[in-house]
Amino acid sequence: MIKNICCIGAGYVGGPTMAVIANKSPEIKVHVVDLNAQRIADWNSDDFSKLPIYEPGLDEIVKATRGRNLFFSTNVDQAIQQADAIFISVNTPTKTYGVGKGMAADLKYIELCARQIAAVATTDKIVIEKSTLPVRTAEAIQNILKNTGNGVNFEVLSNPEFLAEGTAVSDLMNPDRVLIGGNETVAGKKAIQALVDVYANWVPTENILTTNVWSSELSKLTANAFLAQRVSSVNALSELCEHTGADINEVSRAIGTDSRIGPKFLKASVGFGGSCFQKDILNLVYIAKSYGLTEVADYWEQVIIMNDHQKRRFAANIVKTLYNTVSGRDFAMLGWAFKKDTNDTRESAAIYVCDELLNERANIRVYDPKVSKSKVFTDLEYLSTRSNQENEDLVTVVTDPYKACKNSHAIAVMTRVG
Ligand code: NAI
DSSP, X not given: OOOEEEEEOOSTTHHHHHHHHHHHOTTSEEEEEOSOHHHHHHHTOSSGGXXXXXXTTHHHHHHHHBTTTEEEESOHHHHHHHOXXXXXXXXXXXXXXXXXXXXXXXXXXXXXXXXXXXXXXXXXXXXXXXXXXXXXXXXXXXXXXXXXXXXXXXXXXXXXXXXXXTSHHHHHHSOSOXXXXXXXXHHHHHHHXXXXXXXXXXXXXXXXXXXXXXXXXXXXXXXXXXXXXXHHHHHHHHHHHHHHSOOHHHHHHHHHTSTTTOSTTOOOOSOOOSSSHHHHHXXXXXXXXXXXXXXXXXHHHHHHHHHHHHHHHHHHHHHHHTTTOOTTOEEEEEOOSSSXXXXXXXXXXXHHHHHHHHHTTOEEEEEOTTSOHHHHHHHHHHHOSSOHHHHHHHEEEESOHHHHHXXXXXXXXXXOOO
């Protein structure tokens, strides 16, 4: 029976997920730990509007549980030591160096966690992959734990997270399903059951799916690939609509009423952003390539190619509509985060569109109620070839949407309307 949980990584997944587990399971102590001391200090802030992650309803849950059975700290070793179950919820970005650069998932943070758990643990632990990982990562984690540990038993489970940012709390409270993958051994089944029992505190057991560990790992990449594919499919057709007089909103409505297709994820847009879709599809493409499955890899890569095209096309349309002269003109950008109801700007389409317009020397006023000025400039610095000074000369971040729009030549709506 799981009584004490440690979650390594207090980010967009670790924070909300553990807050909901603590909220729904008052008898379990949940320690969320992170190397980032500022992030932990923000989670412990007395001002609940200053939590490091914005999600509707999250502040209320943290208020109800923090200090009761939910704790945030930088003391990773102590939390590992005390826990029966350890969730690994650290970031798994796309590799920016070496073999697989630009495609494979960078697993260095995962490996570090496994090594730290192995070094510290002196009692048996269930180790749970919460991060999104390439299929067969559990094998590597199990090897590290076994070969570098103190002789205690580790059982590795895969329990991918399906929450969407912006609706994380309600997704966690009422998940379509919880997926738990584990070894098909007696010890594996026992560990699976222990984790099922945690979720069963609030999730109907028929919605808790159990599989082998590889199916679970691959299902998460597959789910993101399918969702992103729908976005790219509808965006591809939006371009065809613009040339034929068809209206993409009408086409979406017409096909979405077909119960085999369904209405969700059919809205044409400037393309998907966020930390997951692109990185997870690139990872899937890399895995397929590494097994020599060229056609499979090419098939999924097209989803990314279409998304990049849509972002560039959106900016190019603005420039074309203004007779190709945007230099010195004022633009408003409403929304900087990658979607509404989040402060996460990772891979936001707004950054790419802004960058393209800045290349044309446009002046841009950015408004986003959840994103700080420093974040906007850090995002631009990371992406662009301009100096910080050039970015600061051309971009103003404002706290009033009317100020952003006043006297602007065009308004780019970079968030969901309605
Ligand atoms: P994040 O970057 O917000 O949080 C990760 C945290 O882990 C950071 O605060 C970092 O300081 C910490 N960390 C890294 N190495 C550490 C170590 N060795 N010890 C202690 N802390 C460490 O990332 P996010 O968005 O929470 O994603 C985590 C994982 O969950 C990724 O694999 C992602 O693909 C997956 N995921 C993300 C979703 C999302 O909507 N953001 C949804 C579903 C899955």
